[in-house]
Amino acid sequence: MTFVTGKGGVGKSTVAGALALRAAREGARAALVEFDDGEAGARALRGADAEVGHVVVDYDAALEEAVAGVLGGALMARTLLGHGAVRRLVKAMPALREFVSLEKVRSLVAAGAFDRVVVDLPASGHAVDWLRVPGAFERFLLGGPLGALGRRLREELIAEGKSDLVLVTLAEPLVMRETEDLAGRLRGELGRGATLVVVNRVARPDPPGAAEAAERLASAAPGVAAPASFAGLLRARSALASEGTRALAMARAVEAAALAALPEAAADPPAVDVARWLEEGALAA
């Protein structure tokens, strides 16, 4: 099982789709799991050249399933959840969403229909907050069946060795610093490290010496303003490229088991392309 996480807009869903697709190409029965409306996964998997199961978790159904599992019957679950007071309580208790979603993932893995389950965690809130929920339930609901389920989720999904954890990030030092923080919290609060750090959208550099060439052009054509501003632009781009290099060095320092860097591309590359880049190890260190 693989959890994929990263802040919004870094290409997390596409990377998750690519990881599932890669497993499918190697012959595994692979699934991509997501919690939104399924639109992001569907877009990533468009044009996929191997079969990937696409599971969109419906919260209400997952809640009923989880409660039925604990109580030992769907009818009892419906009686409980149909009660007005309980319904209101459930609505106002959002950590339940994380808990129930993770239980859905657990039961999906346990059902054994897939060899590889890749979970695209929601961008809002940090992965740490998601993955801490079972432990919190375990401590708080000590002794009760939900507490026991919390322990089970922690032991079967979240403990080191039970799942891979993929962090998707960008080649910018400031974004990378957040990724470092995240990796630190994963270690501190969950006692585990990242399996793979994917640095997305690494810019392709301009030809070497282009900025200096633009400066020489500026002095060769003193009456024209554009070459000087162009030189400024190229210098800024080269500064950005070296920041990217610095960010990659930071990514290496995160001490993930593996690191991959993906090239910058037009918006929304399909998972097929991203899977190929991952296989090529594209710009990997």
Place this chain on the structure above:
Amino acid sequence: MSARLTVCVGGGGVGKTTTSAALALQLARAGARTLVLTVDPARRLADALGVAIGQAAAPVTICPHAAGRFFARMPDTRGSMGELMEWVFEDPEPRARVLSNPAYRELADALAGMHELLTVTLLQHEANSGRYDEIVLDTAPSRNALAFLTFPQRFLELLEAKALGWLAALSGGLQGGPPSSRRGRLGFFAWGRAKVESLFGRIVGVEALRNLSALFAELINARGRWAELVRESDRLLRAPTTRYFVVGAPSGGAVSDVLFLLGALERRKVRPAAVVLNRSEAGVPPVEREVQALLDARPGLVPAADEAALRGALQGLALEHRARAASADAAARALAARAPRGVPLYRLPFVGPASPPEIVLGLADAWQALFDSRPADAP
């Protein structure tokens, strides 16, 4: 006097925080005392603006033309729970009981809805402080960003409905045996209720139920304060002067986030003031076209190696511009086709490569140009 509020909502990765900061800067440059309040702040922008996360509003000094009028606050919701509880429980004794309740201690962090409550509390506090004319609220980068509109109300309903009274009473029943045993006569409804109680107790566990029950009993006691919070926040969020901007960027995911949020606003009967398409590039900028023209018109002006390097750089840039402009046009078409009639689409440029403060300054200029060209939409 209450400040005028602008709410920016949008999915992740669209540059919403930068765009909101730029809008606030532009309002400040135009003379208004302006605060940008960022929920779920990224450390990068806090660093760039020179604001510490979790502290009171601080002046931002990236632009001399807004000196003394531009402020930012980036609350750490995780750290502000105590502040909220202090506000709700004026009496220190019940407050201490709540803070030491195991249910509160384990759940406070995990309760995502609490972020919404905190946002609303802070917003209200700043809006009524009299220190600002304009407040720009940069919501969490999520499709659920609008939850803060309804969460306080949902929470209040929970407290006022018998739901919690029922739960709060359970702890008494739990002392000796199952909750239902304290009821003698069992009519049909009472039977149903006893059944639900016992199921609830079975699923949650006795010890936890006792803690939860005690916590909710305290929350109910303070319901007057919650009601005040809801009333005030509703007034602010639904004020006729409050504007909602839905911010997106040129990628399929960002566009579908915008459409989702437009639908969510419509369901809440809120009409957006505009859809903002960030990083919406138009094509090759003049500087690059002029350098290209110069190289074409005067061959041999620089050594051949220089010319090759320059042409190579221009070619690479042209590819980037073309890809970005094509995505931007596609996104603009998709949004124009599906946004509610009469809601304008603002295209903000791609600013870069630049540092975060430079991007904020660049986007503030873009906001200014936009308001200059659309005086009717201007603040």
